[in-house]
Amino acid sequence: MLFWILAVVLLALVLVMLALGVFRQSSAPASAAAAALLIYKDQLAELARERSAGRLQEDTYLAAKLEVERRMLSADTAATTANPPANQAANRAADPAAVTASYRQRLMLIALLTVILLLGAPLSYWQLGRPGQADQPYSGRAAERAQAAEALAQQQQIENMVAGLAARLKAAPDDLQGWLRLARSYMVMERFPAAVKAFQQAARLAPERTDILVAWSEALLATTPLEAGFPAGFADLIGRIEALDADHPRALFFLGEIAARAGRGTAAREYWQRLLAKLPKDSPLGAPLAARIEALANK
Numbered sequence: 452m453l454f455w456i457l458a459v460v461l462l463a464l465v466l467v468m469l470a471l472g473v474f475r476q477s478s479a480p481a482s483a484a485a486a487a488l489l490i491y492k493d494q495l496a497e498l499a500r501e502r503s504a505g506r507l508q509e510d511t512y513l514a515a516k517l518e519v520e521r522r523m524l525s526a527d528t529a530a531t532t533a534n535p536p537a538n539q540a541a542n543r544a545a546d547p548a549a550v551t552a553s554y555r556q557r558l559m560l561i562a563l564l565t566v567i568l569l570l571g572a573p574l575s576y577w578q579l580g581r582p583g584q585a586d587q588p589y590s591g592r593a594a595e596r597a598q599a600a601e602a603l604a605q606q607q608q609i610e611n612m613v614a615g616l617a618a619r620l621k622a623a624p625d626d627l628q629g630w631l632r633l634a635r636s637y638m639v640m641e642r643f644p645a646a647v648k649a650f651q652q653a654a655r656l657a658p659e660r661t662d663i664l665v666a667w668s669e670a671l672l673a674t675t676p677l678e679a680g681f682p683a684g685f686a687d688l689i690g691r692i693e694a695l696d697a698d699h700p701r702a703l704f705f706l707g708e709i710a711a712r713a714g715r716g717t718a719a720r721e722y723w724q725r726l727l728a729k730l731p732k733d734s735p736l737g738a739p740l741a742a743r744i745e746a747l748a749n750k
């Protein structure tokens with residue numbers, strides 16, 4: 452009897468959480484990038500708490516903080532591009548009829564989820580979780596073994612395709628799109644040194660494309676733990692991005708970081724002040740960046 456009481460309580464809690472998610476108002480993040488910004492903001496606060504409590508050494512804290520800020524900068528740029536201020540203002544002017552229709556749709560969704568949970572949970576328990584259910588050793592789970600074999604075959608197929616593309620590019624070294632596909636494939640496979648070389652070839656063919664230089668810098672940064680400092684050639688690459696676009700957010704951020712680590716506080720402040728002026732007023736990166744600027748000014 453106790454089991455069923457607990458099951459009903461848990462089911463009710465799940466339904467409440469689903470209802471809260473479904474009926475959440477439009478003030479919630481409008482995109483994955485906006486949601487990521489909130490997560491990164493919490494991560495910065497958590498890092499600060501860990502350092503204050505003495506559980507993080509200063510170099511570890513600074514490296515982790517830099518990585519979170521780098522991701523915030525990328526997500527902030529994506530969020531601003533996906534939902535510019537003009538669109539945000541238009542979104543706030545909601546049509547009452549559309550709001551009513553949306554409310555009804557949410558009620559129907561809640562009802563559907565309730566039925567699925569009420570019927571699906573007991574049936575799933577009876578099929579898979581009831582006492583006395585026979586064990587299912589891996590050798591007897593043919594479907595699972597077939598799925599694992601298929602995943603392994605797909606992985607091998609992807610690796611063969613990437614290897615074939617790399618071989619083809621040796622005979623056609625001026626194929627820009629080919630080098631970009633190869634570099635992105637290596638990034639997905641987390642073969643970062645190989646991705647660096649492929650992006651380098653792409654940049655050779657299109658030296659004025661900042662998007663390629665930015666992707667190259669991302670790959671280069673991934674080759675070295677941040678605690679060890681910036682990898683060789685990274686500062687020069689960021690300088691190339693700034694030379695093509697003096698107000699590029701990534702260039703301003705990292706040029707400021709490089710200057711700060713080299714003890715050039717004035718230069719670091721100038722870079723970050725320029726970046727701060729370009730960020731949206733509600734950017735989560737604004738507050739930590741302003742704090743770093745103030746800290747440099749007080750030195």
